[in-house]
Amino acid sequence: MSRRLLPVAVLVALVAALTASSSPAAPRQRPRAPSGLAFYRPPARLLAGRHGSVIWSRPARGTLRLAGAKRALVVLYRSRSLTGTPIAVSGTVWVPKGRPPKRGWPIISWAHGTTGVGDPCAPSRDSPTSLAHGYIDYVYPELSAWLKAGYAVIQTDYQGLGTAGPHPYLIGVSEGRGVDDIVRAARELVPALGRRFAIAGHSQGGQASLFAASIARGWVPELKLVGDASYAPASHIADQIKLVGAFTAPSPISALGAEVLYGAAAGSPAVSISALMAPPALALMPQLEVKCEPQLIQPDSFGGLAPNRLLASGANLGPLLALTGRQNPAVSIPVPILLAQGGADATVPKPFTDQLAGELRAKHDRLDYRVYPGITHGQIPAAAQPVFMRWVAQRFGRR
Known part of the structure; x- marks a missing residue:
């Protein structure tokens, strides 16, 4: 090769490398997903691989087919436990109707609130008769509105909720990895999804969202986090x-x-x-x-x-x-935060969130803290929805 051609070859290689780093990982030949609850119990040989890569998926049914979704999928994907052990985590992916924008569908990774710690409580197992239904479907109107506004919506079940092993309830890094890794998994399943994502969560998920936002840059560096919305997060x-x-x-x-x-x-x-x-x-x-x-x-x-x-x-x-x-979510986050709290919340009392807001500001986080008088714990996602819709549109530059 001549010296004149060498810089061109190097440039082509660099462009190819950069393109690969920002695109979803090429899927390997995935096995067919088993039916029933066997979906949540993959053989150990399938756990090895990049965290966030897909093990298998299947169409979502029943109540999981949200209004506004063109496609609804239940996914089993790879993640890592607190000790670094490969694990399987389950979740749900919703794709909006219509044609994706040039940069791909913007993504909202939703971190759900407390449903329980047993496997029957996993949101991806939701149905009208499931044991946790009322603690899952209360946010379906908000998630459906996000879909209708042109956002892909994804929801992790978290480690051990539906899948093997105990659920590390309110252990922030475990939850955060699940929230971030499902973004990778969704993009592998649906190439029309972009690399920009926001995180939102309520209660347990409010705490999870803050931890997920704090680790995203190092955990999923090829993705671009644009903001985090936390509703009545568990703290202190x-x-x-x-x-x-x-x-x-x-x-x-x-x-x-x-x-x-x-x-x-x-x-x-x-x-x-x-x-x-x-x-x-x-x-x-x-x-x-x-x-x-x-x-x-x-x-x-x-x-x-x-x-x-x-x-x-x-x-x-x-x-x-x-x-x-160590699970208090007073963490450093490099993107804007929307923090919403109900004044009549008896589950996560306002004084704890007031204190958290002060701690986040002390870390120089860019915080927008909103308090809603008379609003209870379960009402805060709906009460904050108008503000959230404007806020998330700004985060994605969709003003």
């Missing part, structure tokens, strides 16, 4: 654990407390459920695997237990408080 979990002794009446909050302990044990071997929980609470723990939030908050489950009866007297809370303290 360790501080709340310290307060449970003050609540002496039976409360649905006990279900959340049990799930926090379950998630902490899934997130660290230093946290032992049997060593931490009082006998009445320990006796109810098997219900977490077979029931979802609507059943767990009932009087015949954790809803009939006072929060002050969750923890054993004299239990060593050190490892639990250390781990949950």
Whole structure:
């Protein structure tokens, strides 16, 4: 090769490399997805591969076929556990109707709120009779509106929710990896999806969205995150654990407390459920695997237990408080944040989100904090929808 041609060859190679880095990974020959619940249990040999790559997929049915969606898919994709072990995570992909823009459909990765920690509670398993239906379909009107506005919408189930292993509930990095990796998986399945994405989430998903936004640049560097919207995010979990002794009446909050302990044990071997929980609470723990939030908050489950009866007297809370303290989503995020909070929220009280807002500002995050007087925890996604629609359009330059 002559010296005159060498720079041209180098330039062509560089362009090819850059193009490959910003495009979805070329799919390998994927096996056919099995029917039923076998979909969520792939053989171990299929777990190896790039995180965010697709294991298999199948058409979504029933309530998962949202209004405004041209295609709806349930996907099983690869991710990584907290220890770096290859795992499978499930989720749902919705593609809007119409013709994609030149840069591909902009993407909103939705991080769902608490549904439970057992496999039946996975949102990709939703149906009118599923155990967690009311804790999943309440945001379908908002997700459908996003589709009708020309956004692809994707939703992870999170690690261990539907798939093998326990769900690390409120363990931020685990959740964040699921939220980010499904963007890669969706783009592999649907080449018409662009590389720009926003993240949004509520409650558990509000916390997950903040962690996902904080790690996205390093975890999925070929993608471009444009913003994060967090509705009533779980925060200051360790501080709340310290307060449970003050609540002496039976409360649905006990279900959340049990799930926090379950998630902490899934997130660290230093946290032992049997060593931490009082006998009445320990006796109810098997219900977490077979029931979802609507059943767990009932009087015949954790809803009939006072929060002050969750923890054993004299239990060593050190490892639990250390781990949950690290899950506070006061993280550095390089993109604009929309934070929305209901003034009448009894699940994530406003003072905790006020405190979180101050912590995010102290990190010089670009924060737009909105408070909605009289709005409860479950009402905040709908209440914030008009502001979100304007905000997300600006993030994608669609003013």
